[in-house]
Amino acid sequence: MNKQTNTSKLSRRAALGLGAGIGAGLVAAPLAAPALATEQGAVLEWKMVTSWPKNLPGPGITAQRLCDRIGKMSGGRLNVRLFAAGELVPSLGVLDAVGSGTAQIGHSASFFWQGKMPASVFFTAIPFGLLPQEHITWIEQGGGQALWDELYEPFNVKPVMAGNTGVQMGGWFKREINSLEDLKGLTIRMPGLGGEVMRRLGATPVNLAPGDIFPSLQSGVVDATEFLGPWSDRAMGFQKIVKSYYAPGFHEPNGTGEALLNKTAFEGLPEDLQAIVLEACQAENARSLAESDWENAGSLQALQEEDGVTVKFYPQDVLAALKSTSVEVLEEFAAKDDLSGRIHESYRAALKRLAPWSNVSLRHFLAARDGEA
Known part of the structure; x- marks a missing residue:
């Protein structure tokens, strides 16, 4: 790195908003256009904030790897320092x-913003919706990214896919679910x-x-919880x-994780x-999905063989009620x-287009592979 005067360092920090509040309760002023970011050889420092415990298998590892990847791909011109949940915000x-x-970049999941913009949930997952590869196809080929950008525009944020924990499990239940009656009065993190x-x-x-x-499940604040898949759980x-x-x-x-980019900082980059930022996100999206499938398979086996966990399935009448109710919720x-x-409408159109192909290419193949055809 070239030596720079304190003045240039301060100018760059001011331009990128890096001198903003370092505590969770402080709010930074809007970022000015980072003029120095266009200088060849200039070294930029970004902060990433996440919704995950540090190095949590799955999204926590993805977030750190994304920081590392951006630094390496940029040759050290753009360095990203990660702050796990609670460390900065x-x-x-x-x-x-x-x-x-x-912060200039974040890593999270879109459904956390449901209270601010209800439609955000579509960009992680919805009940009985798109599978991981189908979701990626909708975002990249079916117009999903443009709608996602439009939704986040008022927040001065550009969202992109940057991780995927794969197909999720139904969750951990302290009492068995044998009928719809067993759902009544159940407090569940979902x-x-x-x-x-x-x-x-x-x-x-x-x-x-x-x-x-974990503490809420342990103390009885909740009777059940879902989170991700076997590896993270x-x-x-x-x-x-x-x-x-x-x-x-x-x-x-589906388990899409999102990178949130401050638009002012991102658009100020050369x-x-x-x-590099966008390609790093895309590369991590593919790598994390493969990793999640591999690790989930091993962790599911360990949960059953080493931890005494029993995998159970929702009864068919419960699944039927969950699906019919999901249709009502989505229509409203x-x-x-x-x-x-x-x-x-865009999501539904993607599902209508992709489901028949998934049925032909996946469902029947899996049945044949398992000797059920």
Whole structure:
């Protein structure tokens, strides 16, 4: 790195908003256009805030690897320092922190912003919706990215896919689910539209930050929880409290993680660094999905063979009720506002186009491979 005067360092920090509040309660002033970012050889320092405990298997590892990848691909011209949940801002404060300039990049999941923009849930997962590869196809080929950009525009944030934890599990339940009656009065950690489906069937959904789930399950604040898949769930330690692990993850058939880019900081980068950031996100999206599938398979086996966990399945009548209620929730959701309706219609069109191909290419092949055809 070339030596620079204190004045140039301060100018760069001011231009990028790096001198903004370093505590969770402080809000940075809007970022000015980072003029020095266009200087060849200039070294830029970004902050990443995340919703995850540091190095959590799955999204926590993805976030750190994304920081490392950007630094390496840029030849050290753009360095990203990671702040895990609670280190700079709260777990659920990532969107606001990035939009305001407290950090230039964040890593989270879109359904955490449901209270600010209900349609955000579509960009992680919706009940009985798109599988991981189908979701990627919608975002990249079916117009999903443009709608995602439009939704986040008022927050001064550009969202991009940057990680995927794959197909999710249904969750950890302290009591067996044998009928719809067993859902009534159940307090469950389940964000997104899946939580609303559960509510309509008599449960009480709560939205807990990842770091709050284990103590809430342990203390009895919640009777059940979902999180991600076996790899991340085992690392969180849920198997130490509960031994019944339910499938399928009707509420999250996909696990897209998002990189949130402060638009002012991102657009102020030279074109090659912008391309590096986007390509790093795309590369991490593919790598993390492969990693999640591999690690989930091994962790599921370990949960059963080493931890005494029993995998159980929702009864068919419960799944039928969950699906019919999901249709009602989505139809009501689509009527909220024009943008929500357009997102819902685009998502539904993608599902209608892709499902028959997935049925022919995947369902029947898997049945044949397993000797069930």
